[in-house]
Amino acid sequence: MSPSQGPAKAGPHDSRAEGSPPHQAVEVESISKHFGATVALDQVSFAVEKGELFGFIGPDGGGKTTLFRILVSLLVPDAGRATVLGLEVVKNYRALRQRVGYMAGRFSLYPDLSVEENLTFFASVFGTTVQREYEQIKPIYVQLEPFKDRRAAALSGGMKQKLALCCALVHRPDILFLDEPTTGVDAVSRREFWDLLGVLKAGGLTTVVSTPYMDEATRCDRIALIHRGRLLGVDTPGGITAAFGRPLAGIRVKDRYKALLALRTYEHARSVYPFGDVIHYTDQRADVPADRMMADVKTFLAAKGFADATVARLDPTVEDSFIARTEHAA
């Protein structure tokens, strides 16, 4: 990631660059928003650098969509201050809307228009044409081109998302906000979508993206873990997992469920969670060496009749970190 490398701009758009601070694409200070009794965002602060691929990782109801809507000027925060590309989101919303690309969580295209008609429509709204902006959308559009006459409603889930991304890009925005672009899309299409985001990033575009899939966090330069309206941490994926702070053991055993229940009764157990075919375990004892902890767990399981259990040291994932931080917050 190189913050100095700004978005590639074409000549006519250079005049729009007034007001941009040198490094930050997004600056958010203590944003709060509530709906009735529900606190959707609770004093959220963070910054996104230019050229970054920045991810908000968290489950539904965490506040991701509210935050994105505030940043693209569709919602007004109750408190706090946010600037995008140096433009204040409440005061300068007109200027801002010309320069952000936004892909809403729910499919936001015209289902009765064809692929090409959707694109043409979104281009014309922003006073440009598909031909003029072709270079910008090319990496994605080449995949859609064979289906350009098909109605958007008839596209597969993955293709719809690619079309929505194209439409969000067609006015050559300086920053992209993608709200859960991969939700409900199968694992293969998700992977392809993230590959495309990598291509856009290589072109220098700043992208802010949200996802409930924790395994996608590693595709981002930096991530913010968001849960119940609060940020549980902002860092690189490596930084988030490095802060896990205690040894993590992975236990493989034939009768996983019974072993899991048994481990919960172990006096030193701090957390015991199933992760696929492995049980993730942490210990209450703060200073116990990892080898000792693993040997103890193995002994305990053997005594409970799980002689086949194998215990190995694991590197924590972003999901482990998320769980640990939500437990801490609760």
Add this chain to the structure above:
Amino acid sequence: MSGLAIEVRDLTRTFDGFTAVDHISFEVKAGEVFGFLGANGAGKTTAIRMLIGLLQPSGGTARVAGYDVVRDTEQVKRNIGYMSQRFSLYEDLTPRENIRLYGGIYGLTREQIRERTAQMLERLGISSIADTQVRSLPLGWRQKLAFSVALVHQPRIVFLDEPTSGVDPITRRQFWELIYDAASHGTTVLVTTHYMDEAEYCDRISIMVAGRIAAMGPPAALKEAFTVESIDELFVRLARPEPTLNGPHRSRRARRIRSRRRRQRAKSRRALLLAPTAALQRRRRRCIT
């Protein structure tokens, strides 16, 4: 029944000459947790709809809980539970009312409903919010409640269609513990998911590609056989064998399935609810006459 909860032989379904499900065969043992995976449009939903008696096969046979899905549709519906991510609970009813409603639909007696309600509320640890509208409950609690409601009539088999979409990681794990718990009591579970790590919770999985089962077995055995690190890797390899993205064939397929699917989804929700009610009314009529 032969210890098999589901027996499928050459099950096939075509729509206007297009084969959505193409001669699939598999068995699920009683008490097994079976992961039913595939990319969007691979044919999973069509297959499941045939298994729960909502869609007639074009060919082949399927027995669920020992009953033929074509001849004994009513018995199949009576012996299965179903939960999907989209349609699960009535949001303007409370948990207690939802349980009572579903219990009634499935023909449980008042006594049985009372008993099951107490059990479920206790097991889920939600007695304190039993009389709060479902709408105002956190998503995770709703999902767990929906699962329990799908089990209210103690079905032999429960079908879960993307049950954990969008819930937080702790709740997702608690949900899987509910699945394990149900399986340990003998309930058979057939589950679809987009979370590839969840595939590894299953005793066995199948991966559908273009209407056929491309791989099936215990996750560990599949990883070994295909020499991959994870089910995610296997899924990608099978579902998209060539690096070129969606070919026209694939998407024409997806398009057809999708437009049909939308109509059918609404229909299936009604049918699932109405079928047991109709049976109930018939039984009542018999009692009266």
